[in-house]
Amino acid sequence: MRTMGGGSMRSLRSAAAVTVCALGVAAAIAVPAMMDDGGDGDSKGGAARPQTMRAGTEAEAAADSCRNPEASLRPSSASGPAIKRIKNREVNGRKLNKLIAGVDQNSYRWGYRDPATGDLTGFDIDLVRAIAEDIFGDPDAVIFRTIPTSQRIKALQQGKVDVVVRTMTINCDRIKDVAFSTAYFQAGQQVLVADDSSITGYNKTLRGKKVCTAQGSTAEAELDKPDTGAEHLGAIKVKPVPNQLDCLVRLQLGEVDAVITDNALAAGQAAQDPSVKLVGSRFTDELYGVAMNKDDDDLVRRVNKVLENYRQGGVGSPWMQAYQKWLAKDFSTAQENPAPPAPEYKD
Numbered sequence: 001m002r003t004m005g006g007g008s009m010r011s012l013r014s015a016a017a018v019t020v021c022a023l024g025v026a027a028a029i030a031v032p033a034m035m036d037d038g039g040d041g042d043s044k045g046g047a048a049r050p051q052t053m054r055a056g057t058e059a060e061a062a063a064d065s066c067r068n069p070e071a072s073l074r075p076s077s078a079s080g081p082a083i084k085r086i087k088n089r090e091v092n093g094r095k096l097n098k099l100i101a102g103v104d105q106n107s108y109r110w111g112y113r114d115p116a117t118g119d120l121t122g123f124d125i126d127l128v129r130a131i132a133e134d135i136f137g138d139p140d141a142v143i144f145r146t147i148p149t150s151q152r153i154k155a156l157q158q159g160k161v162d163v164v165v166r167t168m169t170i171n172c173d174r175i176k177d178v179a180f181s182t183a184y185f186q187a188g189q190q191v192l193v194a195d196d197s198s199i200t201g202y203n204k205t206l207r208g209k210k211v212c213t214a215q216g217s218t219a220e221a222e223l224d225k226p227d228t229g230a231e232h233l234g235a236i237k238v239k240p241v242p243n244q245l246d247c248l249v250r251l252q253l254g255e256v257d258a259v260i261t262d263n264a265l266a267a268g269q270a271a272q273d274p275s276v277k278l279v280g281s282r283f284t285d286e287l288y289g290v291a292m293n294k295d296d297d298d299l300v301r302r303v304n305k306v307l308e309n310y311r312q313g314g315v316g317s318p319w320m321q322a323y324q325k326w327l328a329k330d331f332s333t334a335q336e337n338p339a340p341p342a343p344e345y346k347d
Contacts, residue, residue: 066172070287071344072182073297075305077134080298086135086162098141099132102161105146106245108268109326110167120144123326124165127184127290127310130318131163134306148242150216153177156293163303164291167262169218171286179296180289181303182343184310184319188282189219190263194251194275199258201280207234209257212247215240218286219260245269251276262286264331271330287341304343311340 079087089096103124104111110122129139147155152168155161156178167187170180191202199205211230213219223230223237230237238256241247247259248269259266263282270276290303310318319340328338 066175068344069172069175069180070170070183070289070341071346072180072289072304073300074345075308076298076301077305078298078301080301082162082293082296082299083135083302086299096143097136098143099128099135100143100145100160100162101128101131102147102152102155102164102166103128103144104166104243106243107167107265108272109330110265110268111146111165120146123185123322124167126318126322126326128163128165130310131165131290131303131306134302149214149244150242152216152291156291159293162292162296162299166291167265167288168291169262169286170289171218173221174291177294178291179294179300180291181300182307182345183287183289183341184307185264185288186341187262187264187286187288189222189260189284189286190266190282191279192248192251192259192261192266192269192276193257193279195277197257197279199279202233202260202283203280204233206230206258209235210238210255211235211258211260212238212250212256213240213260214244214247215242217244217261218284219244219262222284223260248273248276264288264327267327267331307343311343 086099087097103120105113105120107122107124111120111124112122113119114121125144128142128144132141133139135141145155145161147161147164147166149166152164152166153174156164164178167185168174169187170183174180189202191199191206193199199209211223213223217240220240222228223235226232235258241250244259244261244265247256247261250256251259252273252275263278266278270278290307292299292303314320317340320338323338331338
């Protein structure tokens with residue numbers, strides 16, 4: 001059995017880590033908790049606003065029972081208070097005329113910086129641009145704010161972003177704090193290991209192994225489950241990191257033995273670094289949604305209208321074009337029959 005962290009292997013992992021950064025996906029530990037890409041000054045209407053408590057409402061009751069967290073509001077192109085706030089937002093006395101989106105810059109193929117141009121690109125970024133085009137008539141009418149996994153909900157509650165499009169899983173815990181669009185992608189948790197690892201999946205081969213996850217991720221929640229998580233498997237859950245890419249770097253350096261993350265993200269990481277691989281099958285089913293503030297019902301409906309159009313057209317749909325452009329090559333083993341999830345709506 002190989003020993004993680006040995007001299008030659010450490011050199012290989014270090015070289016791999018450099019390769020990741022060379023691709024323009026810098027380790028998340030170097031990224032500030034919140035940063036603007038294109039912003040200029042304080043904005044009226046975009047300042048932090050407290051989350052309005054809605055205890056006792058139908059939305060809160062639905063979150064508590066949570067039989068179908070993926071069900072969202074029915075689509076509409078109408079402009080309500082949230083859309084008007086976004087359109088009328090001012091910076092230094094002038095209208096900003098831009099959507100503010102929370103995204104990732106560390107997830108290869110999803111939200112990452114093109115090393116040639118420095119621009120944010122990826123599957124999630126294309127979806128943000130589609131939302132901006134619908135609201136402002138311009139796909140470039142966006143300010144991207146890169147945020148770590150653990151800050152996604154807080155950024156929405158404090159009004160720092162209008163939407164979060166960042167491989168964010170819809171689940172019962174999160175719908176208590178934010179609103180989601182209908183699902184735009186299906187993924188699941190899977191195990192990422194070094195290419196010569198003896199670990200075969202999310203099973204007893206993790207016993208005694210150090211496992212890394214991102215703070216606030218669904219992977220962390222899975223590892224914390226008493227009956228099926230790290231304690232049950234005999235795995236060693238190390239302190240969660242701000243972003244999932246930090247886990248990849250730690251795996252490359254031999255500091256951990258395995259990473260638990262969405263297979264959609266892990267497939268991109270394996271594509272970047274041939275010294276790591278996905279093992280086993282996905283052991284959860286998770287749906288990604290666009291997250292928004294809970295009070296922004298009209299924005300949720302507007303995004304769902306965008307997604308309705310994004311899915312239409314079969315192989316020629318904007319969704320499929322984005323999939324073929326960003327994910328098909330690296331995600332083929334994790335996604336046998338690519339298609340957008342069918343939308344589910346509240347009655």
